[in-house]
Amino acid sequence: MGRLSVAASKALSLLHHPSLSQSLTAFTAVSHVKQVHAHLIVTGDAQQNIFTTTRLLACAALCGSPDLSYAEAIFRHTPAPTFFMHNTLLRAYSRSPADSPDGIALYVHLLRAGFFPDKFTFPFVLHSCGLLENLFLGRQLHGHVVKFGLCHDVFVVNNVMGMYSSCAELGSARQLFDESLDIANVVSWTILVTGCSNSGDIDTARAYFDQMPSKNSVSWNAMITGYGRVGRISDARELFNAMPERDSASWGALISGYTENKLFMEALVLIREMVNRGEVPNEAAIVSAVSACAHLRALEEGDWLYELVKEIGFDGNVILGTALLDMFGKCGNIRKALMVFNLMPAKNIYSWNSMIAGLAFNGYGREVLSLFWKMQLLGTTPNSITFISLLSGCSHSGLVDEGLHLFNMMTQKYRIKPQLEHYGSVVDLLGRAGLIEEAVHFVEGLPVGPHSGLWGALAGACRIHGEVELGREVAERLVELEPQHSGRYALLSNILASARRWDGVEMVRKLLKDRKVLKTPGSSIL
């Protein structure tokens, strides 16, 4: 066999280190695990040594980019997997919702094999159960905890509380907390704070927060996040200012809070301040700041953040990548958007939707379509948002037949129920192309009542294409639909003026006055 790579050699030398975490530092990729494993098989060292097998399993399951099917293969090929190996695999399963069902299955398997779950088993399996939000199962697990005599272990109890909290069963979490006050620690308190805040009871969360015998930065950050979620951003800021020691998550929590509450400038100011102070923002903070740039169309600030990401090292994170390409697309730098998109090792529906929207927004109708086919070829199913971007892309590029075809595809092939936005896009598509009659027909045939957005798109199209009579009809319907909306009168008046129907213009002016319609700032004439 070939020689081991430098990284794999290093990994081999650390494989038998007494501490698993030391071993794990050597295995940054599963390929190292595989190389070492192959080496051990060839040299005959992998055969009998259960410690080596266990360590390989742990490294495959828990390294930076784990490969669970490889870990499972090691597990299956071990004649009598030990209890520790079960716990290791359970730990790996508990890390993602997609693997949670396997975690539950392995727990059952463990019981059937005659093992007794211990204080390590329960935190993992309870966490999987919480991710599944399966309260029925969770209550059974709680019963097992009692049966196996582990209800005095603070790790186990905290995870039972966490499970109840994830299952939106906060009453049970609080009850357990009250029963376990003698062993409760700062984690138990923080779970309650988070649980209350997630269930919308921010004041109870604050009450627990104030009662805590001791706090750490996680507790403060949880409370800051909670205030951000409910829009109490000044309370969040107050805590941020008051906390004794901030870590990068504290900054991140407030930055995210600002972005969530549409305070985009504040988010950008804060991340600037953070970096100026020499703090390194975490990925969540950068994601929120990048999203703020997207909303503000702040390309310069966005470029700066991209440079920062490259400096820190882009690890292929799908959420960060999506935020970046979305920002570049919205700011009009489609080249950079495509570059980030192509650099991303993994893409999800958000990534595809953002890239499609970016192309559509910048008028690349044909490219939108080819990206859409590529997306389907690679096995990602489009959703309702995908079609909003697709239709708007077609509309802006005058691709009428393609747009109508996509609309049919959406309802027939993908069984997606159209929303008003989809209807609006079709009206826009037909209207821009001058197919006014077809657009009117389309609107009249819709299973929704009269809607101002749809009729507005129609009237706009009539004006552009000089369809005075139809435009007047539509604008009149609009005025009656929204009698307090000054823009509707403006539209009607414009259409009449373009046909030199001055008597009509005068009538609209009088109507506006009689009905005491207030002018919306920025609306054009009258």
Place this chain on the structure above:
DNA sequence: TTAGGGTTAG
């Protein structure tokens, strides 16, 4: 071994 983070339309 447990607690705190984030992306897409309009």
